[in-house]
Amino acid sequence: MKWITARRRHPLAGYVVVILALALFGVGYAALAPTAEQAQAQTLAADAPSQENVDDVDIANGEDIFNQTCATCHNYDGSGTYDENGEILRGPDIRGVGAAAVNFQVSTGRMPSMDPDAQMPRKPMAMTEEELADLIAYYNAQIRTGGPDIPYDVPGEAPERSSFEDEASYEAALEEYENEYDSYLEGADDTQMGMQLYLTNCAHCHGWSGGGGALTDGRWAPEIHDATPRQIYEAMVSGPGAMPIFSDGAIEPEEKQELISYIKTLQAEPDAGGIFDLQRVGQVAEGLIAWVVGLALIIACAIWITAKQRAHD
Numbered sequence: 001m002k003w004i005t006a007r008r009r010h011p012l013a014g015y016v017v018v019i020l021a022l023a024l025f026g027v028g029y030a031a032l033a034p035t036a037e038q039a040q041a042q043t044l045a046a047d048a049p050s051q052e053n054v055d056d057v058d059i060a061n062g063e064d065i066f067n068q069t070c071a072t073c074h075n076y077d078g079s080g081t082y083d084e085n086g087e088i089l090r091g092p093d094i095r096g097v098g099a100a101a102v103n104f105q106v107s108t109g110r111m112p113s114m115d116p117d118a119q120m121p122r123k124p125m126a127m128t129e130e131e132l133a134d135l136i137a138y139y140n141a142q143i144r145t146g147g148p149d150i151p152y153d154v155p156g157e158a159p160e161r162s163s164f165e166d167e168a169s170y171e172a173a174l175e176e177y178e179n180e181y182d183s184y185l186e187g188a189d190d191t192q193m194g195m196q197l198y199l200t201n202c203a204h205c206h207g208w209s210g211g212g213g214a215l216t217d218g219r220w221a222p223e224i225h226d227a228t229p230r231q232i233y234e235a236m237v238s239g240p241g242a243m244p245i246f247s248d249g250a251i252e253p254e255e256k257q258e259l260i261s262y263i264k265t266l267q268a269e270p271d272a273g274g275i276f277d278l279q280r281v282g283q284v285a286e287g288l289i290a291w292v293v294g295l296a297l298i299i300a301c302a303i304w305i306t307a308k309q310r311a312h313d
């Protein structure tokens with residue numbers, strides 16, 4: 001213990017103690033904050049590959065998947081599970097929500113849900129690309145009564161090496177995907193319009209830089225930095241959870257393209273909106289960070305002043 005006593009007198013010792021204390025405090029806060037885990041789950045990048053390249057879907061397999069992983073909550077015919085008062089028991093009627101909603105929910109890892117009473121965070125997808133294609137084919141053939149289609153003209157996730165047999169065909173698919181992606185985003189020539197649409201329709205929930213924010217009843221609008229263009233489109237046309245539906249009538253497909261391009265600039269330059277863009281830190285309150293930094297400055301000043309005084313004595 002002697003070495004500590006010796007070092008305590010070192011002129012920098014005070015700073016080290018303060019910095020350590022603040023670091024511990026910050027770690028403790030992050031560990032205790034109820035939303036920390038949820039924030040982390042949201043920032044995990046989801047693997048949701050696109051499906052348009054899957055030619056031969058297996059509807060019977062899709063039926064098995066639906067019956068085994070969805071029917072407990074949404075019923076075998078998709079009509080949902082309700083109590084005698086018409087309240088949702090485990091899952092709502094999904095017959096009329098459309099393939100866009102199913103693709104959004106499963107590709108962002110929200111479905112199959114683990115807890116019917118809680119909002120699901122974004123997670124890695126719980127099934128493969130092929131399985132999702134089978135599931136959607138079954139949904140379209142047997143369950144669906146309406147609702148929007150998957151917007152296949154909007155790019156989804158980039159292809160993955162594991163779904164290709166050789167390097168050459170993977171490279172080709174990747175190049176095709178990148179061209180499609182670039183031309184979709186470049187197709188939006190009016191980014192000013194995209195920004196306006198974002199600020200008027202989305203920013204009050206998702207934050208001006210897309211970092212997300214709290215809503216009422218323990219619900220939250222997630223950060224949107226990991227969503228693919230197609231998932232952004234599908235979120236708008238299906239209105240997941242507490243999010244309203246922005247139909248193609250309300251925001252036209254071209255306007256959605258402008259909006260998605262703007263969101264992509266937010267995703268590419270998460271700091272574009274400000275010097276520190278603290279919203280990127282997730283659910284850790286910006287106020288707390290400001291407070292910790294401010295406190296550190298004040299304490300540093302105090303140490304500096306007293307150190308000066310001691311030097312004069």
Ligand code: HEC
Binds near residue numbers: 070092094239
């Ligand atoms: C543990 C119960 C549960 C399981 C299992 C489950 N869901 Fe859900 N699902 C829900 C609940 C609850 C909601 C409503 C979520 C909300 O409003 O935030 C929901 C919402 C949805 C929606 C959105 C409906 C809308 O109005 O837009 C779709 C689509 C959906 N589920 C599809 C599926 C599919 C496909 C599966 C199987 C892969 C599945 N769900 C498995 C409980 C479940």
Ligand code: HEC
Binds near residue numbers: 201202225227235236
């Ligand atoms: C009333 C608040 C509200 C508004 C307004 C709103 N959203 Fe949302 N949004 C939500 C909520 C809540 C969720 C999560 C739903 C869930 O998981 O059940 C969400 C989810 C999303 C997601 C999925 C993010 C991910 O990575 O999984 C995207 C993308 C999205 N919204 C885009 C938009 C866009 C674009 C607009 C504007 C056109 C918009 N939202 C307007 C509340 C809102």
